[in-house]
Amino acid sequence: MSASEPDDIDRLEQAIIQELTRRRSRPWTVHWLVRMAGRLGTGVALGLLVPLINGCVLPRSFKEVRNPRGGAALNRHVCLVYSQRYQINLGGFEKLHPFDINKYGKIYLQLLTDGLIRSEAVYVPDEISREDLLRAHSAAYIERLRQPEAVARYLEAGFASVLPAWVADASILTPFRYATGGTLLAARLALQHGIAINLGGGYHHAEPDRGGGFCIYADMPIAVRTLQAEGLIRRALVVDLDVHQGNGTARCVAADDDVFAFDMHEEDIYPTPKAKNDIDVPLQAGTGDEAYLGLLRKNLPDVFDRAKPHIVFFQAGADVLDGDPLAHLRLTPQGVVERDRTVIDEAVRRKVPIVMVLGGGYSKDAWRVQYDSIRRTIEQYGLENAAGRPYPRRPTIKERIYTK
Numbered sequence: 001m002s003a004s005e006p007d008d009i010d011r012l013e014q015a016i017i018q019e020l021t022r023r024r025s026r027p028w029t030v031h032w033l034v035r036m037a038g039r040l041g042t043g044v045a046l047g048l049l050v051p052l053i054n055g056c057v058l059p060r061s062f063k064e065v066r067n068p069r070g071g072a073a074l075n076r077h078v079c080l081v082y083s084q085r086y087q088i089n090l091g092g093f094e095k096l097h098p099f100d101i102n103k104y105g106k107i108y109l110q111l112l113t114d115g116l117i118r119s120e121a122v123y124v125p126d127e128i129s130r131e132d133l134l135r136a137h138s139a140a141y142i143e144r145l146r147q148p149e150a151v152a153r154y155l156e157a158g159f160a161s162v163l164p165a166w167v168a169d170a171s172i173l174t175p176f177r178y179a180t181g182g183t184l185l186a187a188r189l190a191l192q193h194g195i196a197i198n199l200g201g202g203y204h205h206a207e208p209d210r211g212g213g214f215c216i217y218a219d220m221p222i223a224v225r226t227l228q229a230e231g232l233i234r235r236a237l238v239v240d241l242d243v244h245q246g247n248g249t250a251r252c253v254a255a256d257d258d259v260f261a262f263d264m265h266e267e268d269i270y271p272t273p274k275a276k277n278d279i280d281v282p283l284q285a286g287t288g289d290e291a292y293l294g295l296l297r298k299n300l301p302d303v304f305d306r307a308k309p310h311i312v313f314f315q316a317g318a319d320v321l322d323g324d325p326l327a328h329l330r331l332t333p334q335g336v337v338e339r340d341r342t343v344i345d346e347a348v349r350r351k352v353p354i355v356m357v358l359g360g361g362y363s364k365d366a367w368r369v370q371y372d373s374i375r376r377t378i379e380q381y382g383l384e385n386a387a388g389r390p391y392p393r394r395p396t397i398k399e400r401i402y403t404k
């Protein structure tokens with residue numbers, strides 16, 4: 001190798017660097033643009049004007065995706081949310097409670113055996129997290145739930161106060177946390193598919209700092225806050241048609257102007273005193289189908305107009321039924337199904353995702369009325385996640401005993 005070779009390489013390198021520097025220093029795009037502008041003249045002027053106009057007048061398709069909202073659900077199919085873990089099991093003692101503890105299981109089994117769903121079609125929720133619980137409840141309240149006496153008081157179930165704390169947590173609070181997780185999952189699914197039904201939930205007497213009336217966790221406010229925190233929605237509407245006023249929900253969302261609460265309830269029963277919702281419709285004992293549905297149809301359009309919701313939570317308690325042991329309205333089973341249809345169809349017509357939760361209903365046949373309503377909804381809108389419908393069959397003896 002000769003000594004001159006490194007010099008040659010240096011020179012070559014310098015030449016390359018010079019060429020690169022020269023090219024970069026010439027902004028050829030500007031030259032090209034100026035040349036084009038000279039040739040086109042008026043074309044360029046128009047070219048500048050069009051983006052200006054475009055910037056001011058938005059096409060409709062883009063206006064529709066301007067304001068924050070949940071993604072619109074296009075197929076309007078029904079998603080069913082349920083978990084076996086909703087079942088409260090205290091070795092039979094749970095049957096001492098006026099609440100038909102197996103209501104959810106009965107509805108699920110009937111849907112299954114009537115061939116309306118397959119178990120694979122059901123969305124199964126996870127337990128709600130502590131972080132999500134704290135979106136609606138105080139840490140002090142969550143701590144207080146470690147005392148079985150407190151749980152017994154909120155559930156109006158004296159027998160629960162004698163349980164060891166871990167048994168109360170595992171057999172009572174855990175099912176409530178799964179059902180609360182179910183309402184959150186149903187809300188997420190409603191945003192995707194249009195309609196979601198949680199075969200549980202609707203714990204509308206749970207307040208930020210206390211439970212009551214069989215309710216521990218405020219599932220609807222928790223779901224609203226979680227979706228808001230994730231930026232999936234801003235405004236929510238709660239339509240609470242359980243016969244009891246949703247005093248807990250009302251107190252949880254009172255400070256949130258983005259949540260609109262509409263509540264029709266019997267006036268002279270639990271809870272007292274009543275809380276204040278955006279619209280309360282108090283009803284007298286003995287109110288029947290015609291008066292009830294008349295009031296609902298009169299109020300509902302106004303409620304939707306004022307709330308402008310990104311999602312609706314429908315507490316569809318069946319304790320409005322004639323003969324309910326805890327209330328005195330006189331709706332027929334057909335009246336309750338019609339009530340649910342009215343709310344769901346209004347949401348669908350307005351393209352607002354809707355979450356239905358089951359709430360109260362304490363008469364022997366309350367579960368069947370809620371089943372009829374869910375069946376009607378599935379038959380009208382179709383089931384999401386349904387890969388072919390199974391044949392109807394009779395429940396097995398084991399299934400019957402489990403849901404008795």
Ligand SMILES: [Zn+2]
Nearest residue numbers: 242244319360
């Ligand atoms: Zn109720």
